[in-house]
Amino acid sequence: xxxxxLPPAARSRSGNRSRNRYVAGLRTWRGVTxxxxxxxxxxxxxxxxxxxxxxxDAQGPxxxxxxxxxxxxxxxxxxxxxxxxxxxxxxxxxxxxxTAVPAxxxxxxxxxxLAGTSRAxxxxxxxxxxxxxxxxxxxxxLAVTAILGPGRWPVVIxxxxxxxxxxxxxxxxxxxxxxxxxxxxxxxxxxxxRARVLLRHVxxxxxxxxxxxxxxxxxAGVFIEGALSFLGLGVRxxxxxxxxxxxxxxAYLDTHPxxxxxxxxxxxxxxxxxLLAEALNRGART
Amino acid sequence: MTELIDRPPLADQPPSPTxxxxxVRELGVxxxxxxxxxxxxxxxxxxxxLGIVGESGSGKSTTALALLRMLPPGGRITGGAVELDGQDLxxxxxxxxxxxxxxxxxMVFQDPMSSLNPVLSVGRQLDEALRxxxxxxxxxxxxxxxxxxxxxxxxxxxxDRLGDxxxxxxxxxxxxxxxALALAHDAQVLVADEPTTxxxxxxxxxxxxxxxxxxxxxxxxxxVISHDLGVIAETCSRLLVMRDGEVVERGATARLLTAxxxxxxxxxxxxxxxxxxxxxxxxxxTPGAEPLLVVxxxxxxxxxxxxxxxxxxSVDLDLHPGETLGLVGESGSGKSTxxxxxxxxxxxxxxxxSFAGQPLDGRRARREVQMVFQDPxxxxxxxxxxxxxxxxxxIAHKVGDRAQRQARVAELLEQVGLEASAAARSPRExxxxxxxxxxxxxxxxxxxxxxxxxxxxxxxxxxxxAQVIDLLxxxxxxxxxxxxxxxxDLAVVRQVSHRIAVLHRGRIVESGPADRVVTSPEHPxxxxxxxxxxxxxxxxxxxxx
Numbered sequence: 143x144x145x146x147x148l149p150p151a152a153r154s155r156s157g158n159r160s161r162n163r164y165v166a167g168l169r170t171w172r173g174v175t176x177x178x179x180x181x182x183x184x185x186x187x188x189x190x191x192x193x194x195x196x197x198x199d200a201q202g203p204x205x206x207x208x209x210x211x212x213x214x215x216x217x218x219x220x221x222x223x224x225x226x227x228x229x230x231x232x233x234x235x236x237x238x239x240x241t242a243v244p245a246x247x248x249x250x251x252x253x254x255x256l257a258g259t260s261r262a263x264x265x266x267x268x269x270x271x272x273x274x275x276x277x278x279x280x281x282x283x284l285a286v287t288a289i290l291g292p293g294r295w296p297v298v299i300x301x302x303x304x305x306x307x308x309x310x311x312x313x314x315x316x317x318x319x320x321x322x323x324x325x326x327x328x329x330x331x332x333x334x335x336r337a338r339v340l341l342r343h344v345x346x347x348x349x350x351x352x353x354x355x356x357x358x359x360x361x362a363g364v365f366i367e368g369a370l371s372f373l374g375l376g377v378r379x380x381x382x383x384x385x386x387x388x389x390x391x392x393a394y395l396d397t398h399p400x401x402x403x404x405x406x407x408x409x410x411x412x413x414x415x416x417l418l419a420e421a422l423n424r425g426a427r428t
Numbered sequence: 429m430t431e432l433i434d435r436p437p438l439a440d441q442p443p444s445p446t447x448x449x450x451x452v453r454e455l456g457v458x459x460x461x462x463x464x465x466x467x468x469x470x471x472x473x474x475x476x477x478l479g480i481v482g483e484s485g486s487g488k489s490t491t492a493l494a495l496l497r498m499l500p501p502g503g504r505i506t507g508g509a510v511e512l513d514g515q516d517l518x519x520x521x522x523x524x525x526x527x528x529x530x531x532x533x534x535m536v537f538q539d540p541m542s543s544l545n546p547v548l549s550v551g552r553q554l555d556e557a558l559r560x561x562x563x564x565x566x567x568x569x570x571x572x573x574x575x576x577x578x579x580x581x582x583x584x585x586x587x588d589r590l591g592d593x594x595x596x597x598x599x600x601x602x603x604x605x606x607x608a609l610a611l612a613h614d615a616q617v618l619v620a621d622e623p624t625t626x627x628x629x630x631x632x633x634x635x636x637x638x639x640x641x642x643x644x645x646x647x648x649x650x651x652v653i654s655h656d657l658g659v660i661a662e663t664c665s666r667l668l669v670m671r672d673g674e675v676v677e678r679g680a681t682a683r684l685l686t687a688x689x690x691x692x693x694x695x696x697x698x699x700x701x702x703x704x705x706x707x708x709x710x711x712x713x714t715p716g717a718e719p720l721l722v723v724x725x726x727x728x729x730x731x732x733x734x735x736x737x738x739x740x741x742s743v744d745l746d747l748h749p750g751e752t753l754g755l756v757g758e759s760g761s762g763k764s765t766x767x768x769x770x771x772x773x774x775x776x777x778x779x780x781x782s783f784a785g786q787p788l789d790g791r792r793a794r795r796e797v798q799m800v801f802q803d804p805x806x807x808x809x810x811x812x813x814x815x816x817x818x819x820x821x822x823i824a825h826k827v828g829d830r831a832q833r834q835a836r837v838a839e840l841l842e843q844v845g846l847e848a849s850a851a852a853r854s855p856r857e858x859x860x861x862x863x864x865x866x867x868x869x870x871x872x873x874x875x876x877x878x879x880x881x882x883x884x885x886x887x888x889x890x891x892x893x894a895q896v897i898d899l900l901x902x903x904x905x906x907x908x909x910x911x912x913x914x915x916x917d918l919a920v921v922r923q924v925s926h927r928i929a930v931l932h933r934g935r936i937v938e939s940g941p942a943d944r945v946v947t948s949p950e951h952p953x954x955x956x957x958x959x960x961x962x963x964x965x966x967x968x969x970x971x972x973x
Contacts, residue, residue, distance in 0.1 A: 325807050327807075328807050328808075328809075329809070330773055333821050333825045334821075343809050343811075343812075347811055
């Protein structure tokens with residue numbers, strides 16, 4: 143009664159307000175910088191076959207060559223073209239995180255919805271999340287690779303597994319809040335079953351925070367891949383990933399500074415995703 | 429409530445000698461391009477009281493916030509002046525304004541539940557308010573003053589309760605504490621924005637009395653903002669009626685109530701339900717002889733197994749077809765628990781509900797008993813279109829195909845007085861009253877024979893209230909609905925109900941024909957409720973002063 147009414151203009155265009163708020167968030171300097179960083183890196187990765195003719199795995203005669211016309215970023219310790227390896231590494235990383243994060247998000251969301259069905263399920267799901275969260279990321283990675291061995295799929299599984307509790311907990315909190323709102327009760331009184339109330343009424347109103355979590359998870363995905371490959375637990379050589387490139391270049395960094403390129407690209411990607419997450423978050427809150 | 433010790437005002441500095449303590453000149457406020465308040469002009473002397481009344485969107489709250497320059501983001505004062513003792517607050521730098529806020533002009537807000545910090549003891553919060561303006565008083569003196577303030581606002585055993593936290597106080601007591609905080613520095617002007625809207629009528633009366641007493645005994649000038657004319661009429665000697673950001677009428681309360689000049693004031697007065705008006709339900713429909721819904725010994729408790737707190741002790745209730753049964757009771761009396769049990773939203777611990785002679789099971793309840801909710805904003809899913817919201821129960825009960833449902837939705841929308849084209853729009857585009865109509869259309873969709881209305885009009889402006897009540901009456905006439913009308917406003921309940929039942933601490937303490945319950949209550953609690961209803965009669969205007 144005493145709330146100050148919104149201006150009529152804002153009211154009429156608030157139909158898809160939540161979407162507009164995210165777009166507004168992306169229009170800030172954080173959002174634009176994040177988009178430019180992620181966009182540039184992703185585009186470079188996607189256009190890898192056209193940007194460089196060199197085979198990323200082909201060994202050349204010259205190891206640790208300085209940048210030249212044939213090798214714009216020079217070569218690595220066993221003579222492979224660094225530019226080609228970085229570009230293809232981006233592609234590998236993107237394909238890993240873009241599989242793992244949606245998989246983790248979907249699993250987390252499914253578990254959160256399951257938790258919404260009964261008190262017992264809620265208890266089980268919560269303890270499950272606690273269990274995963276109680277492992278530090280790398281220990282979790284070690285455990286999974288100990289079972290599955292190193293490779294691309296174990297990395298995907300580790301990233302997805304690490305992200306499940308975050309998505310799940312966030313959605314569960316949203317579901318708990320929205321479920322108590324009057325419209326959910328209204329749907330139940332109207333005759334809708336539990337599943338229908340949960341999926342058609344509660345879920346669409348609770349998914350918004352997951353957008354931000356998604357951007358956070360992507361940056362975490364790049365980080366986890368990097369850490370695993372650095373330890374030699376990631377994608378098997380010779381296939382390039384950003385993590386294995388960093389790992390391979392560390393020893394020569396003081397003599398060949400151009401080998402810092404993979405590190406710079408990884409930093410740009412993580413920074414970009416983090417800025418995007420921050421921009422979306424701020425947009426959602428205004 | 430402990431009546432106050434008589435003692436002179438504590439003011440360190442004597443009240444301003446000027447007759448015009450607060451002078452507002454041509455105040456204008458805008459949010460972006462939209463003008464929220466324009467040309468508001470009034471003067472207030474020490475010890476005076478002024479009521480600002482208006483419906484939602486009238487700019488009354490914005491005016492109140494502008495007095496202290498505490499407008500929400502986007503709002504700005506576009507013109508005019510707020511002079512406190514000759515000093516223009518609207519032009520004061522922020523730093524200087526902070527010294528004025530709380531010390532010379534203070535504010536009490538609507539919601540005492542969220543205005544107090546839950547993790548600090550009440551004593552700490554009072555202490556902070558006392559320290560806020562740099563008065564370097566010793567700790568013991570501040571503690572004594574805090575206790576004194578609590579006592580002033582009528583909190584029993586004030587000195588012992590300083591260490592208590594907000595959740596240990598009732599809603600009314602929390603509002604008293606808010607007032608104590610506002611009085612910490614003996615402000616010359618106290619602005620109360622809907623101070624009793626969130627409170628029960630009996631508590632409301634106590635708080636209004638307290639405000640009036642502070643005004644009378646301490647000479648604090650009082651500005652009360654409310655949508656409820658009754659509240660203001662009894663506490664304020666002068667009134668300001670606002671509409672669309674402008675003052676449409678001003679004058680002494682008694683004059684405004686007896687001889688309103690502006691057409692809007694007249695319509696506002698006419699729309700307020702009067703407790704002394706007889707029930708209109710009989711002219712609306714004649715209840716059937718056989719009860720349709722019979723409730724016996726209904727009980728429900730909440731909380732962990734060891735410390736269950738009962739919401740419903742044992743409720744017996746009969747509802748006849750075509751009848752409106754008014755259910756009144758204060759918060760915590762179990763009204764909503766009863767409503768939710770009737771619509772099958774939760775299972776009762778004990779007792780039975782039967783419908784047309786058969787036990788009411790979940791499936792049947794969901795068709796035959798439907799509900800209209802209090803909050804027209806929270807009860808409509810913001811992600812769905814109006815058409816989908818109304819069609820939801822049809823889909824859930826598998827009624828008709830898509831085209832048939834569409835036709836039914838259009839029919840329902842027209843039945844509740846909305847255009848069929850509303851179906852394609854989002855509920856956000858509608859006003860509170862229109863949303864309530866959408867909620868009613870949704871409730872009617874599965875063709876129920878019982879409508880449970882849980883405070884269906886308490887969130888609406890009085891003029892809209894009357895429209896929604898008329899709509900419910902028309903629907904009852906046309907469809908022969910049995911209506912359980914739950915509300916705290918006895919005047920509204922008397923107007924719409926055939927019978928009234930009074931719920932107190934989980935039990936029905938009295939029930940009977942509407943007019944009889946209001947005119948000659950049998951239970952002392954009913955009498956107490958009736959006594960607390962603010963009256964609009966000119967004879968009682970300013971009666972609390």
